[in-house]
Amino acid sequence: MATSQRSTRSKKDQIVQAAIKVFLENGYAGTSMNRVAAEADVIKATIYSHFKDKEDLFAAIIEEVTFKRMHADTPEFEQYLQSLPPDEFVNLLTQKFKILSQSEEYKALLRVVIGESERFPELATLYVKTVILKGMELASGYFSKHKDLKLNNPLATAHICCGSFVAWLIWQEILGGKNFKPLEFEDVVIALKELVDAKVQISQQ
Amino acid sequence: MATSQRSTRSKKDQIVQAAIKVFLENGYAGTSMNRVAAEADVIKATIYSHFKDKEDLFAAIIEEVTFKRMHADTPEFEQYLQSLPPDEFVNLLTQKFKILSQSEEYKALLRVVIGESERFPELATLYVKTVILKGMELASGYFSKHKDLKLNNPLATAHICCGSFVAWLIWQEILGGKNFKPLEFEDVVIALKELVDAKVQISQQ
DNA sequence: GTCTATACCTAGATAGAC
DNA sequence: GTCTATCTAGGTATAGAC
Numbered sequence: 001m002a003t004s005q006r007s008t009r010s011k012k013d014q015i016v017q018a019a020i021k022v023f024l025e026n027g028y029a030g031t032s033m034n035r036v037a038a039e040a041d042v043i044k045a046t047i048y049s050h051f052k053d054k055e056d057l058f059a060a061i062i063e064e065v066t067f068k069r070m071h072a073d074t075p076e077f078e079q080y081l082q083s084l085p086p087d088e089f090v091n092l093l094t095q096k097f098k099i100l101s102q103s104e105e106y107k108a109l110l111r112v113v114i115g116e117s118e119r120f121p122e123l124a125t126l127y128v129k130t131v132i133l134k135g136m137e138l139a140s141g142y143f144s145k146h147k148d149l150k151l152n153n154p155l156a157t158a159h160i161c162c163g164s165f166v167a168w169l170i171w172q173e174i175l176g177g178k179n180f181k182p183l184e185f186e187d188v189v190i191a192l193k194e195l196v197d198a199k200v201q202i203s204q205q
Numbered sequence: 206m207a208t209s210q211r212s213t214r215s216k217k218d219q220i221v222q223a224a225i226k227v228f229l230e231n232g233y234a235g236t237s238m239n240r241v242a243a244e245a246d247v248i249k250a251t252i253y254s255h256f257k258d259k260e261d262l263f264a265a266i267i268e269e270v271t272f273k274r275m276h277a278d279t280p281e282f283e284q285y286l287q288s289l290p291p292d293e294f295v296n297l298l299t300q301k302f303k304i305l306s307q308s309e310e311y312k313a314l315l316r317v318v319i320g321e322s323e324r325f326p327e328l329a330t331l332y333v334k335t336v337i338l339k340g341m342e343l344a345s346g347y348f349s350k351h352k353d354l355k356l357n358n359p360l361a362t363a364h365i366c367c368g369s370f371v372a373w374l375i376w377q378e379i380l381g382g383k384n385f386k387p388l389e390f391e392d393v394v395i396a397l398k399e400l401v402d403a404k405v406q407i408s409q410q
Numbered sequence: 411g412t413c414t415a416t417a418c419c420t421a422g423a424t425a426g427a428c
Numbered sequence: 429g430t431c432t433a434t435c436t437a438g439g440t441a442t443a444g445a446c
Contacts, residue, residue: 011411027320029235032439043413048441050411108323115232115320117379118313124380132376133386155388156396163372163393164365171337171371174322175329181338183364191361198403216429238422248431253423255429 012050014040019061024108028058028116062123065109069100070130082142086149086196089142090161094189097135097165101185107174135162150203164188217255219245224266229313233263233321267328270314274305275335287347291354291401294347295366299394302340302370306390312379340367355408369393 018040022031033054037044051057073081081092100106109127117124136158143154151157168188171177223245227236238259242249256262278286286297305311314332322329341363348359356362373393376382 025323027232027234029232046412111319111322114316114375114379117316117381118230121381125384128376128380128382129385132382151396152399153392153396156392159373159388159393160365160369160396160400164368167368167372168364170319171333174319175333176322176326177333177337179330180334183360187358187361188364191356191358191365194357195365195400195404198407199400201407202403251430259422
């Protein structure tokens with residue numbers, strides 16, 4: 001029974017891993033169950049013994065990848081972040097985002113979630129809640145606690161920071177803007193710091 | 206002959222209009238030629254007499270909608286824009302974007318272009334060149350000419366402005382963030398002005 | 411749970427009459 | 429250019445043996 005259980009999980013895992021690859025490459029409608037079965041080295045009917053239908057499988061793999069992306073920081077680390085001066089805080093936020101943006105899987109997830117957001121709004125919501133909001137709340141929380149910055153709307157300011165990053169990823173990397181109008185990510189960060197620094201100086205006067 | 210020509214154009218136009226609707230709603234793989242034919246009230250073979258294949262039709266409608274979105278301003282208006290103080294310039298840029306973002310077709314175009322960017326990179330490039338870069342160049346040109354702002358990288362600063370807008374559209378409207386963490390577009394603009402204003406003041410000292 | 415085999419449908423694309 | 433009719437391939441999903 002233990003063996004049966006183990007081999008079952010193994011098959012299911014093969015399917016999930018294959019489905020992640022195929023769905024993220026080709027989107028929902030662009031993916032066939034035949035292709036997933038071939039990639040998983042499994043017969044098609046086996047997939048249907050683990051998942052109700054194609055939508056069920058798709059939802060499962062998007063949830064899988066989405067939750068994988070949400071490695072919440074420890075409370076200690078979050079507290080440490082909040083104690084940093086604005087400059088170093090932006091530095092760390094930047095580092096975290098850059099690691100994320102170098103992952104092909106992350107870019108593919110973003111592409112598919114946006115592309116299928118009309119047909120699968122719940123998955124889009126899940127993505128926003130578990131991935132996007134994490135960064136937003138980190139930055140928003142920081143801006144809220146630093147009253148000395150005199151920001152009228154911390155959430156909106158957090159959005160400007162995180163939004164600049166995400167928009168850079170989309171138009172430079174995903175849409176291929178880097179091929180004819182390159183913009184280094186570091187330069188965006190520097191320009192963002194210029195603005196935030198100015199705000200800090202004004203607030204201190 | 207004139208009649209034949211007219212009826213021909215009419216049929217082709219029916220097909221294009223129907224294809225725009227169906228492709229923007231369902232993406233490339235999610236769209237069937239049967240569905241397009243039904244929507245255009247035309248038999249499928251008629252489509253193939255105007256377009257080589259499905260890819261050809263898809264490329265045609267994305268180009269159609271993309272170019273429609275690029276209504277370049279007159280040189281006079283652009284010059285007027287460049288003469289405005291930073292505050293009013295951001296106001297106008299904002300207004301232009303808000304009009305854009307209220308169009309369902311524009312949101313659908315953005316969704317599809319991102320979703321299909323892996324399979325159709327040329328179309329993604331076309332979109333960036335004709336739509337995104339227009340706003341970027343406007344803002345970047347403004348920041349370049351206003352040396353008094355002492356911005357080290359006008360392009361990067363322009364990206365922060367435009368990127369904040371696009372990111373707002375994506376995570377609030379397209380991914381449905383507004384349903385559980387609403388953020389008003391106006392508040393983003395206000396926060397952006399806070400930062401730019403601070404930079405202006407610092408530069409004037 | 412896993413496989414073989416298959417039912418049933420819709421996809422994209424074309425041939426030929428008009 | 430437009431339609432009727434049709435081809436072939438591939439799609440999702442299931443029934444039944446093991």
